[in-house]
Amino acid sequence: MLRRNRNVKIVATLGPASNTYDMIKSLFLAGADVFRLNMSHGTHEDIRERHAIIRDLEMEMERPICILADLQGPKLRCGVFKNGSEMLEEGQSFTFDLDEAEGDARRVRLPHTEILGALEVGSTLLVNDGKIRMKVTDRSDVHATCEVEVGGEISNRKGVNVPDVVLPLTALTEKDLKDLEFACDLGVDWLALSFVQRAADVEEARPLVNGRAAIMVKVEKPAAVKAYDEILAAADGIMVARGDLGVELPVHELPPIQKRLVRGCRKVGKPVIVATQMMESMISSPVPTRAEVSDVAQAIYEGADAVMLSAESAAGDYPIEAVSVMNNVAESVEADGIYRQVIEASRTPSKTSVSDAITAAAREVAETTDVKAICCFTHSGTTAVLMSREKPRVPIIALTPKPATARRLTLTWGLHCAVTAEVERFKMAVVSAARTARADGFGSEDDHIIVTAGVPFNTPGSTNILRVAPLDEKKIFEGGPE
Numbered sequence: 106m107l108r109r110n111r112n113v114k115i116v117a118t119l120g121p122a123s124n125t126y127d128m129i130k131s132l133f134l135a136g137a138d139v140f141r142l143n144m145s146h147g148t149h150e151d152i153r154e155r156h157a158i159i160r161d162l163e164m165e166m167e168r169p170i171c172i173l174a175d176l177q178g179p180k181l182r183c184g185v186f187k188n189g190s191e192m193l194e195e196g197q198s199f200t201f202d203l204d205e206a207e208g209d210a211r212r213v214r215l216p217h218t219e220i221l222g223a224l225e226v227g228s229t230l231l232v233n234d235g236k237i238r239m240k241v242t243d244r245s246d247v248h249a250t251c252e253v254e255v256g257g258e259i260s261n262r263k264g265v266n267v268p269d270v271v272l273p274l275t276a277l278t279e280k281d282l283k284d285l286e287f288a289c290d291l292g293v294d295w296l297a298l299s300f301v302q303r304a305a306d307v308e309e310a311r312p313l314v315n316g317r318a319a320i321m322v323k324v325e326k327p328a329a330v331k332a333y334d335e336i337l338a339a340a341d342g343i344m345v346a347r348g349d350l351g352v353e354l355p356v357h358e359l360p361p362i363q364k365r366l367v368r369g370c371r372k373v374g375k376p377v378i379v380a381t382q383m384m385e386s387m388i389s390s391p392v393p394t395r396a397e398v399s400d401v402a403q404a405i406y407e408g409a410d411a412v413m414l415s416a417e418s419a420a421g422d423y424p425i426e427a428v429s430v431m432n433n434v435a436e437s438v439e440a441d442g443i444y445r446q447v448i449e450a451s452r453t454p455s456k457t458s459v460s461d462a463i464t465a466a467a468r469e470v471a472e473t474t475d476v477k478a479i480c481c482f483t484h485s486g487t488t489a490v491l492m493s494r495e496k497p498r499v500p501i502i503a504l505t506p507k508p509a510t511a512r513r514l515t516l517t518w519g520l521h522c523a524v525t526a527e528v529e530r531f532k533m534a535v536v537s538a539a540r541t542a543r544a545d546g547f548g549s550e551d552d553h554i555i556v557t558a559g560v561p562f563n564t565p566g567s568t569n570i571l572r573v574a575p576l577d578e579k580k581i582f583e584g585g586p587e
Contacts, residue, residue, distance in 0.1 A: 107134075107168055108545055111435040112496075112519035113404075114138040114411040116173065116378060117428055119155050120146060120419025126158050128425075132418060133162060135425050136432030138171065139411060139516050142293065143419065144284040145177040156291050169511035169522045171295065173321065174288035176281045178299025179274050182262045183232065184214030190260035193237060193253045201230070201265075202248040215249070215265065219273050222246045231266040232259055235352040268353035271328045276306035277313075285310070289317040294513045297321040297344055302328040307339035319513050321378070325349035330362055333369060342516070343370050344413075348381040360403075367407045372453040374494035376517045379404035380413035384431060388421035398434055405438045406447050408496065410518040448496050460491055460559070460568035467555050467571055468495040476573060477548035478502050480538035482528070482558040486510045488568045492557065493517045500547060502554075504538055521545065531570060532581065534558050539576045550577040 117137035123129060129140070140159050142152050156172060163170045187207040193199055201215035208214060215221065221244070224230075228241040230251055237259055239251035276298050277285065288296060296318040298310055307322055314320060322329070322336055325346035329336055337343060345366050351359055363379065370377035383401050384393050404412050412435070417427040438444050454465070467479050480502045481489040489503035496519065503520045505511050511522040523545070525537045538556045542548050556574050559567030574581055 107166060108521060108547075109136070109138070111432070111439050113409060113435050113439070114516055114518065115428060115431050115435070116141050116380070116411050116413035116516075117418040117424070118143055118413070118415045120416075122420050122422070123418055123424050124151070124155060124158075126162065129155070129158050130162055130165075131425050132428050133166065133170065135428040136435075137418075137428050139173055139295075140170065141173045141175055141297075141413065141415075142288070143175050143415075144281075144288065145175070146419075149284075149287050152288070153291060156293070160292075169508065169515050169524065171512050171515035172293045173295040173297060173516070174284070174291075174293040174318075175297040175323075176284055176288075176299055177278070178276055178281060178323075179278050181215075181217055181220060181265045181267070183259070183265055184208055184216060185261040186213060186259070190258050192258055193256045195253055195256045197253050197256075198242070198250060199239060199253055200248055200250045213259070218246070220265075220267060221249055223270050223272050224249050224267070225270070228270050229268055231268060231352060233257065233263045235266065266349065266353050268327050271302050274300070274302075275309065276300045276302070277310060282313070285313055289314055292509075293318050294509065295319050295321045295342065295516065297323055299323050299346075300326065301336060302326050303332050304335040304339040307336060311339075323380075324366060325353075327353050330354075330366075333366065337369055337373065337375065340375065342376040342378070342410075344378040344380050345409075346380055351381075363404070364407055367404070367409050368451065368453075370410075371408050371451070371494065374490050376410040376490075378411040378413050378516075379407075379409045381415060383412055384414060384417045384427045387417045387423050387427040387430070391423045391426050393427075393430055398430075401431055401434045402438050405435055406444060408448055408451060408518070410493075411516055445498065452496060460488065463557055463568045463571050464488070464491040464495055467492065467557050468497040470571070470573065471497050471499045471555055474573065475553070476555050477552045477576075478542050479555045479557065480504060480542060481568075482525075482534040482538065482556065482562075483514075484510065484562065486514050488557060488559060489514050489520055489522075490517055491568065493519050502538065502541060502545070502547065504534070504541060521547075529562060531558055531560050531572075534562075535572060535574045535581050536578055539574065539578060539581060543576055548576050550575070552576050 116139040118141040191210045200212040230239045237257045238255040243250040319341040321342040322340040323344045323346040418424040478500045483489045501519045503522045504525045506527040528534045
C-alpha cells in the first residue's frame with residue numbers, strides 16, 4: 106500500500122485538465138490525497154464520471170481516497186450592458202436597480218431584491234473581484250445609488266460583493282439543494298458549503314445531508330469570520346477560502362485571520378484546509394513563485410490539515426507538477442526541526458475526558474519510547490481525530506472496519522487510513538494493527554507500536570485503553586488485555 110512521507114494532506118481539484126483515469130491516477134501518485142469536485146463547473150454526469158474514476162482508482166491502489174464536493178452557493182452578479190462594458194471613473198455616480206433594461210455608464214440591473222433591501226447608506230459594494238469599489242449614497246428597496254471610489258471597467262454579469270452587510274440569503278440555492286442531494290447519494294465523503302454567514306446556515310444543511318457526508322464550511326465572508334466560534338462548533342471542518350475573503354477584506358488582514366482560523370480548528374480537533382491561489386502561477390508555468398512556496402510552507406507550519414489546489418490542477422497546464430511541488434514543499438517543511446518546535450509550541454492541551462487523556466498519553470509514550478506508530482482502532486473516526494490533534498512525532502495509523510470512515514479521515518493531518526475486518530476483542534484489534542503496520546512498511550516484527558481503542562467497540566468517543574504492543578503476533582498473545 107502506498108505510504109506518504111508527510112503528515113499534511115493535499116487536495117486537488119478536478120476539471121477539464123484532470124478528468125481521465127490516467128491523469129487522476131498520476132495526480133494521486135504525485136501526492137494528491139483528496140479530490141475536490143467543484144459543483145460550480147460541469148454537469149452531474151461529469152461529476153458522476155469523475156467520482157467513479159476515483160472509486161476505481163481506490164480499488165486499484167488499495168488505499169482509501171477522500172472525495173470533497175464543493176457547492177457553489179449564491180452568486181451575486183450584475184446584469185448586462187448595452188455596449189458589453191463601461192468604464193467607471195472615480196467620483197462618479199452609479200446606480201444598481203431592478204430595471205431589466207440593458208445597462209449604461211450610469212446604471213445596471215442588480216437582480217437581487219434581498220441585497221437592495223439590506224443595503225444601507227455607507228455600505229460598500231465591490232465589483233469584479235474587488236477591482237471596482239463603491240459606497241452607497243442613497244438607497245431604497247428597488248435601487249442603490251453609489252459613489253465610485255475606485256474606478257475601472259464593469260462588464261456583463263460581473264460578480265458583486267457586499268462585505269460589510271449580513272445578507273438575508275440562505276447559503277443553499279435551488280441549484281445547491283439539487284447538487285447536495287446528488288452528491289450525497291453519489292457517496293462523497295465531505296460536502297463544502299459556500300457563502301456561510303452564520304451557524305444557522307450550517308444547521309440548515311445538517312438535516313439535508315443527514316449523516317451521508319461530513320460538512321466542511323468555507324469561511325469566505327467577513328460575517329463568517331466574526332461568527333467563527335459558533336460556525337466552527339456547528340461544522341465538521343473548515344476551509345479557509347482566501348479568494349472571496351481576500352476580496353471582501355483588506356489583504357493585509359488575511360494572514361492573522363488564517364492563523365486564527367487554523368488555530369481554532371486545532372484546538373477543537375476539526376480538520377482545516379487552507380485554499381485558494383496557493384500555486385496560482387502554475388496554471389501556466391511549470392515552476393511556482395518563491396512567494397507561493399512560502400505561502401504553502403506557512404500553512405504547513407501553522408498545522409493545517411490540508412493545502413488545496415484549485416485551477417492549478419483543474420484547468421492548468423501543469424497539474425501533475427503542481428501536486429509534485431506541493432508534495433515536495435510539505436516533505437521539506439516537515440523534515441525541518443523548526444517545524445516540530447512550532448507545532449509543539451502551538452499545541453493546545455485538552456484533557457477534559459478519558460479519550461483526551463488517552464490520546465495525550467499515547468503521544469507522550471511515543472515521545473519517550475521507541476515505537477514506530479500509534480494505531481487507533483475506530484468506528485466513527487473520533488479516536489483517530491483526537492490522536493491527530495496531538496500532532497505526535499510518530500505516524501498515526503487509523504484502522505476502521507468502515508470504508509466511509511477511512512475515506513473521510515484521509516483528509517485529517519497525519520492519518521494513514523486502512524480498512525480492517527470487524528473485531529470484537531481488543532486483542533484482535535492489536536493483531537489487526539500489527540499486521541497493517543508491518544504490511545504498510547511502518548515496522549518489522551522486532552518493533553513496537555501503540556494501540557488505542559474504545560472498549561466496548563462501536564461506541565463513538567469512548568477511547569479508554571492504550572497498549573504498547575509488539576509487531577510480532579506470537580508475542581501479542583503472550584500478554585496484554587483481551
